[in-house]
Amino acid sequence: MKTKILCLLMAGVFMACCKSEKQPVAKAESPLSTPAQFVEWYSTTTAQIEDAAAVAYWKAANSGQKADFDDYAAKSLALKTHHSNKEQFEQIKSWLASDTNLTDIERRVLEVAFLAYQENQVPKEDLEAMVNKLSEIEQTFNTYRATLDGKNYTNNDLLEMLAKETDTAKRQAIWEALKQVGEQVGAKLIELAKIRNAAARKMGFANYWEMAIKSQAHDPQTLLTLFDRLEAETRQPFADMKAELDAELSRRFGIPPEAMMPWHYDNPFFQDAPPNEAINLDVFYAGRTKEDIVELGRKFFEDLGLEFNDIVANSDFFEREGKDQHAFCITLDRGGDVRMLLNIKPTADWMDTMLHESGHAVYYKYIDRSLPYNLREAAHIFTTEAIAMMMGALAKNPTFLIERIGADPAKVEEVRPAILEQRRREQLIFARWAMVMFSFERQLYENPDQNLNSLWWDTVEKFQMLKRPADRNLADWAAKPHFTIAPVYYHNYLLGELLAAQLRGSFAQKLGHTVPTWAMSYSNRPEIGKALIETVFEPGMRYKWEDFVKKATGKPLGPEDYVAEVSKKAD
Numbered sequence: 041m042k043t044k045i046l047c048l049l050m051a052g053v054f055m056a057c058c059k060s061e062k063q064p065v066a067k068a069e070s071p072l073s074t075p076a077q078f079v080e081w082y083s084t085t086t087a088q089i090e091d092a093a094a095v096a097y098w099k100a101a102n103s104g105q106k107a108d109f110d111d112y113a114a115k116s117l118a119l120k121t122h123h124s125n126k127e128q129f130e131q132i133k134s135w136l137a138s139d140t141n142l143t144d145i146e147r148r149v150l151e152v153a154f155l156a157y158q159e160n161q162v163p164k165e166d167l168e169a170m171v172n173k174l175s176e177i178e179q180t181f182n183t184y185r186a187t188l189d190g191k192n193y194t195n196n197d198l199l200e201m202l203a204k205e206t207d208t209a210k211r212q213a214i215w216e217a218l219k220q221v222g223e224q225v226g227a228k229l230i231e232l233a234k235i236r237n238a239a240a241r242k243m244g245f246a247n248y249w250e251m252a253i254k255s256q257a258h259d260p261q262t263l264l265t266l267f268d269r270l271e272a273e274t275r276q277p278f279a280d281m282k283a284e285l286d287a288e289l290s291r292r293f294g295i296p297p298e299a300m301m302p303w304h305y306d307n308p309f310f311q312d313a314p315p316n317e318a319i320n321l322d323v324f325y326a327g328r329t330k331e332d333i334v335e336l337g338r339k340f341f342e343d344l345g346l347e348f349n350d351i352v353a354n355s356d357f358f359e360r361e362g363k364d365q366h367a368f369c370i371t372l373d374r375g376g377d378v379r380m381l382l383n384i385k386p387t388a389d390w391m392d393t394m395l396h397e398s399g400h401a402v403y404y405k406y407i408d409r410s411l412p413y414n415l416r417e418a419a420h421i422f423t424t425e426a427i428a429m430m431m432g433a434l435a436k437n438p439t440f441l442i443e444r445i446g447a448d449p450a451k452v453e454e455v456r457p458a459i460l461e462q463r464r465r466e467q468l469i470f471a472r473w474a475m476v477m478f479s480f481e482r483q484l485y486e487n488p489d490q491n492l493n494s495l496w497w498d499t500v501e502k503f504q505m506l507k508r509p510a511d512r513n514l515a516d517w518a519a520k521p522h523f524t525i526a527p528v529y530y531h532n533y534l535l536g537e538l539l540a541a542q543l544r545g546s547f548a549q550k551l552g553h554t555v556p557t558w559a560m561s562y563s564n565r566p567e568i569g570k571a572l573i574e575t576v577f578e579p580g581m582r583y584k585w586e587d588f589v590k591k592a593t594g595k596p597l598g599p600e601d602y603v604a605e606v607s608k609k610a611d
Contacts, residue, residue, distance in 0.1 A: 079146055083414065090119055091372060091373050092118075098372060101368070125157070128157065132150050132153055133154065136151065145411075149415060152581055166235060178524060181521050187217065208303075215308055219516045223515050225515075225519075229518050252527065253528060256421070256528075257420060257584065257585060267478055274468060274606065278469075281464070286300045311470060318455060318458045321388035321435075321459070324388070324447040330385055333394050336391065340563070344566060344569035344572075346569045351398070354377060354378070355381065355382070358383065395431040397428065399427040399430065408578045415580050415581040418580070419580070423539060428536075433463070461609055473503075473504065480496060480499045481530075493515055497516075541604075542597065542602070546594060547568055
């Protein structure tokens with residue numbers, strides 16, 4: 041998965057565990073006499089606190105100054121404190137359980153507020169233990185340098201070496217070096233899992249995995265069933281694709297395909313498709329400037345009928361000293377002020393990023409602003425990811441390259457099958473990797489005392505069909521930072537891909553497209569923009585995500601459209 045910062049749904053997400061000497065809180069007491077009074081109070085106070093945090097984050101990301109990040113940390117903590125009130129949480133639970141006179145909007149406001157309060161009911165002593173252990177592990181990840189042949193290397197150094205090396209023994213040594221950090225943090229991660237589990241049980245959950253899943257508005261059994269279906273329906277397409285990939289790679293390394301091992305892939309976790317040397321999409325952007333990338337994105341969305349000029353005017357697109365080096369989208373007021381921060385260069389990857397973040401931006405711009413404050417949000421984190429993924433993928437779409445980038449049609453046609461096959465490989469490889477994370481984390485929190493080293497390779501063999509290295513009993517799983525900084529989250533990426541495919545299928549049917557859905561470019565199709573506004577953007581969080589998906593696509597979220605896109609090679 042690309043290392044992109046997610047669109048900031050709430051400004052308090054990333055630094056919620058930061059400590060601050062001063063901890064501002066909302067001073068106004070909430071009226072608990074009626075749901076209507078509480079909803080009005082909650083909407084007003086939450087807007088004040090969250091908007092202040094969003095503005096602080098934007099300032100810090102642009103300046104890079106410690107004082108600005110300290111200010112953001114304090115305002116972010118205020119948002120958590122705002123949602124930690126036990127009395128308010130219990131009252132919301134009571135209203136949802138017993139009040140039959142709630143309006144649909146009141147009930148939905150309370151349902152969303154309930155989740156925000158629930159995740160902040162962790163007992164203080166457990167929260168402190170979590171923060172301390174998390175900080176200890178993160179420090180190790182940030183400072184650890186792997187040793188190879190007596191020298192220390194960063195992760196980026198090793199990844200570059202792995203991409204270039206063709207000698208199998210040397211590749212194995214590099215791969216093993218990339219896993220060394222796992223042994224440094226594995227035991228600590230198990231301790232963290234137990235702390236998280238203890239806190240979850242005090243809150244009435246079986247374990248932390250169940251708490252995290254339910255706090256994300258997912259039903260655990262529904263999610264498990266969906267992933268089981270997706271696993272079964274992608275198993276053979278993945279196996280066939282991997283056989284072809286292994287045959288190609290084995291020729292490069294001078295080994296038989298059956299001798300392929302995990303270190304023969306460029307990504308140490310096999311979560312990305314190895315690059316295809318026949319494709320260099322940057323050639324289609326030759327002669328373009330960084331300003332052109334912004335204008336190409338702006339014009340594309342304007343031609344979809346999505347007003348974009350105000351977003352461009354408020355955004356910050358280019359590199360600058362002290363500025364955040366990544367990319368994100370943020371709404372400062374859950375209203376008209378939507379912004380993006382990028383560091384654009386004239387490349388295919390940055391065109392992808394521009395379209396991706398712009399997808400988040402138009403989603404937030406067009407949410408119905410008459411909704412109560414906490415409903416002026418995407419239906420779910422994975423629904424805004426779906427739009428971002430759907431738009432970002434266009435940067436590598438042959439039709440888009442010709443129609444919007446102005447690429448030579450003959451040159452695009454030469455590599456069209458390779459472009460589409462690389463996209464299919466990326467989708468299949470990422471899907472199976474997301475299944476590894478989903479399955480392993482569930483079992484990790486169900487029983488952190490089991491042999492996790494063995495469980496990891498059992499899971500990898502099942503979903504990614506990689507060979508387990510002989511006689512290896514090390515904490516390879518722990519080398520993945522997501523277990524620490526973004527626990528129980530990977531499934532949302534894959535749900536976003538499923539919804540993106542389902543939306544493409546829905547649009548193809550409505551517009552009478554006969555080309556494969558992944559080849560659609562939406563160029564100059566304002567009817568698509570109109571459909572997105574009316575069925576996807578405007579509803580915000582008015583509906584639970586399951587109902588939202590049905591209304592937006594005409595059917596429940598499922599794997600059918602995604603599987604149809606990845607099952608066959610392009611002609």
